[in-house]
Amino acid sequence: MGCNNGKVTHQEQEEKEVADSSSADSFLIQLKTILTRSVNDLANSNPNGSTTMIPDSQSHRLAQLILQSMETPGRVYHSLEHVFGIITEGQMTDDPILLLSALFHDVIYYTIDQTFLPEQARALEGVLDDEKYQSERVLSLLPHIDDPLLQKVVQLYGLQAGQALPKSGTNEFLSAIIGVTELSPWLDELTLLKIATCIEATIPFRPTNEQGQSPMDRLYQRLVHVVPDGTDETWIVSTVRKAAQMANGDLCSFDSLDRDFFLDSSWKLLPEARPRLLETDCPLSDYFAELGRSLPGRTKFLTGAVRNIFQHFGNEPSDAVLERKQAQTRENLRLVAAYAQIRTLQLQALVGFCLLVGDDPTKLPARPLLNLPLVPSSAMSAVMDAKTTNGVVVVAESATTATSNNNNNGKNGQESFLTTAQEAEIRHWLVTGRRTGFEWDPPASPLAAVLWDDLGGMEGVAAQTQATAALQQQAQSQSSETNNNTNVIRPEVEWLQTGALSPATLTRIASSLARVWPDRAVALQTVVLPQLLGASAKGERNGGGGDLHSTTTTTTNNNNKGTTTTTTSICT
Numbered sequence: 001m002g003c004n005n006g007k008v009t010h011q012e013q014e015e016k017e018v019a020d021s022s023s024a025d026s027f028l029i030q031l032k033t034i035l036t037r038s039v040n041d042l043a044n045s046n047p048n049g050s051t052t053m054i055p056d057s058q059s060h061r062l063a064q065l066i067l068q069s070m071e072t073p074g075r076v077y078h079s080l081e082h083v084f085g086i087i088t089e090g091q092m093t094d095d096p097i098l099l100l101s102a103l104f105h106d107v108i109y110y111t112i113d114q115t116f117l118p119e120q121a122r123a124l125e126g127v128l129d130d131e132k133y134q135s136e137r138v139l140s141l142l143p144h145i146d147d148p149l150l151q152k153v154v155q156l157y158g159l160q161a162g163q164a165l166p167k168s169g170t171n172e173f174l175s176a177i178i179g180v181t182e183l184s185p186w187l188d189e190l191t192l193l194k195i196a197t198c199i200e201a202t203i204p205f206r207p208t209n210e211q212g213q214s215p216m217d218r219l220y221q222r223l224v225h226v227v228p229d230g231t232d233e234t235w236i237v238s239t240v241r242k243a244a245q246m247a248n249g250d251l252c253s254f255d256s257l258d259r260d261f262f263l264d265s266s267w268k269l270l271p272e273a274r275p276r277l278l279e280t281d282c283p284l285s286d287y288f289a290e291l292g293r294s295l296p297g298r299t300k301f302l303t304g305a306v307r308n309i310f311q312h313f314g315n316e317p318s319d320a321v322l323e324r325k326q327a328q329t330r331e332n333l334r335l336v337a338a339y340a341q342i343r344t345l346q347l348q349a350l351v352g353f354c355l356l357v358g359d360d361p362t363k364l365p366a367r368p369l370l371n372l373p374l375v376p377s378s379a380m381s382a383v384m385d386a387k388t389t390n391g392v393v394v395v396a397e398s399a400t401t402a403t404s405n406n407n408n409n410g411k412n413g414q415e416s417f418l419t420t421a422q423e424a425e426i427r428h429w430l431v432t433g434r435r436t437g438f439e440w441d442p443p444a445s446p447l448a449a450v451l452w453d454d455l456g457g458m459e460g461v462a463a464q465t466q467a468t469a470a471l472q473q474q475a476q477s478q479s480s481e482t483n484n485n486t487n488v489i490r491p492e493v494e495w496l497q498t499g500a501l502s503p504a505t506l507t508r509i510a511s512s513l514a515r516v517w518p519d520r521a522v523a524l525q526t527v528v529l530p531q532l533l534g535a536s537a538k539g540e541r542n543g544g545g546g547d548l549h550s551t552t553t554t555t556t557n558n559n560n561k562g563t564t565t566t567t568t569s570i571c572t
Contacts, residue, residue, distance in 0.1 A: 090102075204247075357523050372446065
């Protein structure tokens with residue numbers, strides 16, 4: 001197709017490398033400062049006087065280890081920005097134990113990195129069975145662990161020598177091993193165990209067990225068994241309370257009153273779950289699958305697991321604070337879920353148009369479409385006189401100025417159909433943009449904003465999300481019954497034909513796509529758009545759905561590749 005394929009230019013790559021280098025230098029300075037201050041503060045407060053100051057060369061080495069560990073290519077959320085974010089938002093800035101725990105708690109994230117850096121591997125030599133890892137790519141503990149302190153860390157995490165590491169908690173365990181190993185020349189055993197305990201508490205979303213014991217209750221019991229004999233009970237209790245504080249700080253975006261912080265944190269997790277989003281030529285179908293299928297599933301899980309997000313031990317935090325955290329989390333999840341729904345409809349519309357012009361959304365790069373330059377509303381009247389301009393037939397003004405039959409609440413063409421502050425916040429994210437933009441997803445979503453307005457805000461978006469789910473089930477049922485999905489109407493196409501979107505919006509999308517798909521402009525304006533406008537009108541008369549049948553449309557491409565035969569569905 002005629003649009004830019006999303007490839008990064010040489011100049012853009014050079015600019016990015018310069019920016020990344022500058023960020024790395026800044027991060028390294030911050031890491032070294034925090035390490036030096038925290039270790040030396042703990043050394044000065046050690047009543048036994050057995051702890052020594054960390055040399056400048058060693059704090060620099062550890063800072064480099066943390067930087068290299070957390071700035072690997074696949075990390076977007078679990079990066080140093082996350083570390084510095086939770087230090088600030090989680091109120092850890094004055095606590096050396098929490099600071100060191102934060103610096104080390106995600107140095108290993110094997111599920112993303114899929115390998116170990118040489119410095120990481122060296123620090124794990126006394127615990128991880130390297131022979132089994134190299135031969136079978138299985139993460140297992142050595143049959144015997146010589147270091148007494150590392151033996152205690154293994155027990156603290158509920159593990160045993162020789163066992164394969166579990167799916168849950170492995171990243172945190174290996175991160176704690178590296179933290180304890182690297183800090184052991186300067187910190188005493190109890191201090192190192194306190195750091196390991198805080199990191200253990202960051203294993204997320206664990207429920208209360210059948211005996212009614214919370215994750216912090218179980219952590220307390222294991223800590224009792226590994227601390228030296230005679231350790232004061234007050235120390236043990238205060239350590240687990242601090243661990244609960246660390247756990248809640250790690251997930252502080254969930255209950256943040258700064259919803260931009262929560263949205264950015266949530267969005268950064270998308271490419272970690274689907275790494276292909278980071279590729280410049282990632283197809284439209286992958287974006288649609290992640291936002292339309294995977295993200296709703298995770299949101300549903302998190303909504304059901306709100307009681308397991310925050311940790312509680314003793315009075316840390318108080319019951320009242322915990323209830324406020326959970327209530328704010330539910331509200332944040334609701335808003336981000338609504339934002340994800342309209343972004344899904346944005347991608348659904350793009351997939352639908354892609355199919356209608358005979359292209360394959362599994363091959364079409366998504367990035368050039370995510371910030372689709374829309375034909376301005378004020379400019380539409382200039383192309384709505386049913387005349388032919390440069391070979392492109394445009395529709396009459398009467399067809400494009402009709403409003404959607406969805407929830408416009410009597411606003412009749414006003415810029416916004418908002419009724420609540422929450423809806424205003426969602427629309428702000430669409431129009432002005434999220435606080436953070438990414439190469440793989442720009443901050444603003446102009447097309448999604450147009451759809452939001454046309455559908456009448458959250459109520460209309462939710463209705464269309466449910467309608468699309470019903471169309472998806474219907475298509476799956478038809479495909480199953482016939483054992484042939486060739487003639488089954490794709491839900492992304494059928495949705496465009498049901499009258500859900502106004503003629504004005506359909507025309508604006510088609511006209512905008514014609515600019516980025518010049519070799520499809522004629523097909524969009526003379527074949528696809530008239531079909532959609534006719535189907536939309538019939539869908540409105542029938543309350544949102546006409547009788548559908550398939551037709552074969554032949555469109556001629558201007559790229560010397562002959563013709564494309566497209567099966568579309570038309571309301572009759």
